[in-house]
Amino acid sequence: MPIDDEPYRRHERREIYFTGGCMGGPEPWWCWSCERFADPEPRPPHSLTVEGYQLSVLDVMRRIAPEARFDPPAPYDDPPAHLVEDAGRWSALEMPKIKDLAAVLGDPVSGGSSRHRFALPLWPDFWLEHTSLDTEVAQYVVDRRFVRRSGAPMRSADDLRPWSVLRPEAEAFFGWEPTRMPNAYFHVVPFELEGRPMKAYFVHDLLVHVSKSPED
Incomplete structure (x- = not known):
């Protein structure tokens, strides 16, 4: 037992937890010592905006x-x-x-x-x-x-503007094949519009950028 045994006492009070016998970090993972989920370090004050x-x-x-x-x-x-x-x-x-x-x-x-x-x-x-x-x-x-939340999904190709279209909406409008990884954070969808090659970039399913040529 180290001179400062406060971490062990805090573990006993379920304020922090141990993993495999060693003190763990502040993630909400399973504590093998406690055999339960334990709350990590105290949260910061709600001074955030x-x-x-x-x-x-x-x-x-x-x-x-x-x-x-x-x-x-x-x-x-x-x-x-x-x-x-x-x-x-x-x-x-x-x-x-x-x-x-x-x-x-x-x-x-x-x-x-x-x-x-x-x-x-x-x-x-x-x-x-x-x-x-x-x-x-x-x-x-x-x-x-x-x-x-509100507003209408895509009704024309002119609606394909950053911050205004979701990936499933664009898939339905253009007839794109649905992605095989719907839970991925990032999707890049190549497509053609009036014969011009383009790419649509989605993060968390929200359109953030449209490239209008391979060089753009």
């Missing part, structure tokens, strides 16, 4: 699809330092709890079993739906995607 969360989502989308050209509105195209700092705090929550998000974003709307839909000002026509891992101590976010 909706704007910071939106920027953190955009940052994740950029990392997922670095070749796609993003054109978000101000101030997200050149965010101020305080917003970047806030987004960094959100990103530090590698697997946030649904209740962490709800404390800042408001109560979610149910999208079905283990699916929680939040309305965000940056995307007024869509829900950002979070899929959760439900454990005995909390619901942890493991995936997210955009789903239609």
Whole structure:
């Protein structure tokens, strides 16, 4: 027993957990010592903002699809330092709890079993739906995607604009073969429009970029 045995005492109080006899990190995995899910380290204070969360989502989308050209509105195209700092705090929550998000974003709307839909000002026509891992101590976010909240799906090819179309809607309009990996974060769909080769880039099922030629 080390001189500072507080980690062991915290483990006994189920404040932290061990994996294979060694102290684990702050992820909500199964604790082999406790034989149960254990809550990780205390959550940060709810001083985070909706704007910071939106920027953190955009940052994740950029990392997922670095070749796609993003054109978000101000101030997200050149965010101020305080917003970047806030987004960094959100990103530090590698697997946030649904209740962490709800404390800042408001109560979610149910999208079905283990699916929680939040309305965000940056995307007024869509829900950002979070899929959760439900454990005995909390619901942890493991995936997210955009789903239609309001407005109409595609009615013409002119509607194929970034931030306004979902991948399933484009598949239905153009008759594309449905993807074999619907749960993938990133999809690039090559297609032709009036004989011109194009590519559509989707992140979390939301269209983020359309290339108009192989060189674009």
